[in-house]
Amino acid sequence: MPTFWDEIARPLAEGTLMTLLVFIGGIVIATVLGIGVAALRLSKFSVLRGIAWVHVEFFRGVSVLVLIFWVFFVFPLLGITMSPLTTAWVVIGLNQSAFIAEIVRAGIQAVPRGQIEASIAINLSAWDRFRNIVFPQALPIALPPYANQLVNTLKETAVVSLIGLADLTFRGNELRTHLGHSMEIFVSIGIVYLLLAYLLTQGTSWLERKMRVEPKRGTTPKQAIRLRNFFIGGGIK
Amino acid sequence: MKSSPFTRKTRTAITAAFGTVLLAAGLVSCAPASEPAEDAPVASEPALLTAAKENGIIFGMTDSPPTTLVEADGTPGGYASLVTMEVLGRMGITEFNTLVTDFPSSISGLVSGRSDIRIGGLTPNEERCPVMAFTKPSHVLTYAFAVQPGNPKGLLSLQDLKDTDSKLGTQGATTQETIAIEVFGGDENIVILPDRQSGIDALRTDRVDAFVAPYQTLVQLLETNPGAFEIAEGYVPDLPILAQSSVVTSENADFVELYNKYFDELVEEGWVEEISDEYGFDFDLLSSPELATC
Numbered sequence: 001m002p003t004f005w006d007e008i009a010r011p012l013a014e015g016t017l018m019t020l021l022v023f024i025g026g027i028v029i030a031t032v033l034g035i036g037v038a039a040l041r042l043s044k045f046s047v048l049r050g051i052a053w054v055h056v057e058f059f060r061g062v063s064v065l066v067l068i069f070w071v072f073f074v075f076p077l078l079g080i081t082m083s084p085l086t087t088a089w090v091v092i093g094l095n096q097s098a099f100i101a102e103i104v105r106a107g108i109q110a111v112p113r114g115q116i117e118a119s120i121a122i123n124l125s126a127w128d129r130f131r132n133i134v135f136p137q138a139l140p141i142a143l144p145p146y147a148n149q150l151v152n153t154l155k156e157t158a159v160v161s162l163i164g165l166a167d168l169t170f171r172g173n174e175l176r177t178h179l180g181h182s183m184e185i186f187v188s189i190g191i192v193y194l195l196l197a198y199l200l201t202q203g204t205s206w207l208e209r210k211m212r213v214e215p216k217r218g219t220t221p222k223q224a225i226r227l228r229n230f231f232i233g234g235g236i237k
Numbered sequence: 238m239k240s241s242p243f244t245r246k247t248r249t250a251i252t253a254a255f256g257t258v259l260l261a262a263g264l265v266s267c268a269p270a271s272e273p274a275e276d277a278p279v280a281s282e283p284a285l286l287t288a289a290k291e292n293g294i295i296f297g298m299t300d301s302p303p304t305t306l307v308e309a310d311g312t313p314g315g316y317a318s319l320v321t322m323e324v325l326g327r328m329g330i331t332e333f334n335t336l337v338t339d340f341p342s343s344i345s346g347l348v349s350g351r352s353d354i355r356i357g358g359l360t361p362n363e364e365r366c367p368v369m370a371f372t373k374p375s376h377v378l379t380y381a382f383a384v385q386p387g388n389p390k391g392l393l394s395l396q397d398l399k400d401t402d403s404k405l406g407t408q409g410a411t412t413q414e415t416i417a418i419e420v421f422g423g424d425e426n427i428v429i430l431p432d433r434q435s436g437i438d439a440l441r442t443d444r445v446d447a448f449v450a451p452y453q454t455l456v457q458l459l460e461t462n463p464g465a466f467e468i469a470e471g472y473v474p475d476l477p478i479l480a481q482s483s484v485v486t487s488e489n490a491d492f493v494e495l496y497n498k499y500f501d502e503l504v505e506e507g508w509v510e511e512i513s514d515e516y517g518f519d520f521d522l523l524s525s526p527e528l529a530t531c
Contacts, residue, residue: 072349164335173300176434177434178461
């Protein structure tokens with residue numbers, strides 16, 4: 001006789017792991033690409049700005065459901081065949097990169113112009129300006145909307161169930177088909193999504209607290225500099 | 238400083254258009270140019286069979302017990318899977334994989350090459366036969382209604398539903414949906430549901446008055462949803478009996494020819510009848526003159 005673990009808990013646990021795998025791959029691609037596209041959006045070259053603009057408008061405007069069907073079912077007809085997991089990463093990565101690019105761009109553009117002008121006045125190079133002046137101030141501004149995007153991305157992973165990838169939603173539907181009990185199963189997978197989202201928001205809230213700019217002085221926080229050093233190294237030379 | 242002949246807005250539009258063209262060109266260039274096969278060997282067996290012997294075969298299917306399902310160990314299960322695996326096993330194929338999608342996507346999966354053969358649950362009809370290669374039917378579906386316990390509205394046919402202005406739940410892109418639209422003269426009282434369990438849930442929550450599905454499916458649903466509904470007496474008279482075949486793309490018609498040969502062997506041996514009985518399908522209906530096949 002099948003146990004509770006074998007019949008219900010194990011499929012849901014495996015589905016949760018797949019959801020996390022899709023989420024992590026997707027968000028890494030989205031973040032890296034999003035930062036790159038944001039940089040292009042702020043470029044002084046109009047061609048690069050144009051390409052970035054098209055990327056953002058296209059991937060922000062096209063439904064992720066349509067996109068995943070296209071990549072999974074239509075691209076093979078053009079000779080491009082990706083595994084279901086790669087398809088999921090690429091589609092979620094591209095879709096979310098458009099939103100993240102705008103978050104990063106808005107964060108960078110929110111840094112007061114005077115800060116940048118001052119750094120130019122003291123003869124900092126463009127790279128030093130970015131890592132010492134712009135990035136540490138843009139980061140706390142971009143973090144809250146980025147946290148929202150993380151949760152959105154987590155929920156968006158459910159579309160991969162439509163291409164046969166056995167994520168949490170897919171496993172839930174499978175259990176419904178074989179066992180019935182829709183309410184119990186939907187409640188269970190709802191709780192798992194809620195828990196994962198809660199962990200994400202708690203993690204990003206912690207980061208936000210660490211990154212918060214001191215209101216009295218309006219100076220760059222030490223934590224932001226530490227984080228900056230962690231990601232891009234060094235200080236002003 | 239030399240001034241540009243274009244305004245800033247015009248320049249932005251031009252660069253955006255340029256960016257679009259670049260992206261499109263990049264996408265197109267990703268697709269390999271199709272080259273004619275040179276010195277292609279003369280195939281002594283169907284190309285699909287050769288490939289499947291080497292790399293295994295992928296079944297495109299919906300999760301729809303008792304016809305098609307995936308076992309806990311990942312292997313295909315259910316009536317249609319067993320029949321197809323038995324035939325393919327005799328053809329020399331030993332590795333079977335699955336791609337589980339919803340019903341409409343199973344055809345897209347086949348056309349795009351995501352699956353090699355779409356098994357179970359596809360009815361040969363005038364629209365499909367010219368564009369796909371259907372095997373001989375492995376079983377026949379007869380349709381019934383899932384209704385509220387006691388069938389308070391006395392719903393036994395699509396006409397009954399029309400006369401009582403009742404709502405019908407059905408899965409989308411199916412033969413039963415097409416026929417229901419014809420009988421109802423429109424789709425106002427038809428609720429499309431993503432899967433069979435949703436049909437029962439819709440019935441339970443009074444979103445539909447009847448849910449139409451293959452009789453064997455309803456029997457299985459009754460096991461997992463005891464007391465939630467009852468199966469209306471008799472088959473739905475306005476729905477035909479429907480042959481269910483496996484299907485491959487039309488260029489693999491030679492594969493189907495060979496498949497049918499081995500399938501006939503299994504029928505002659507009595508194996509198909511035996512397994513039909515085991516799964517509750519009426520084997521005799523396979524030779525019914527009412528049955529439409531390609």
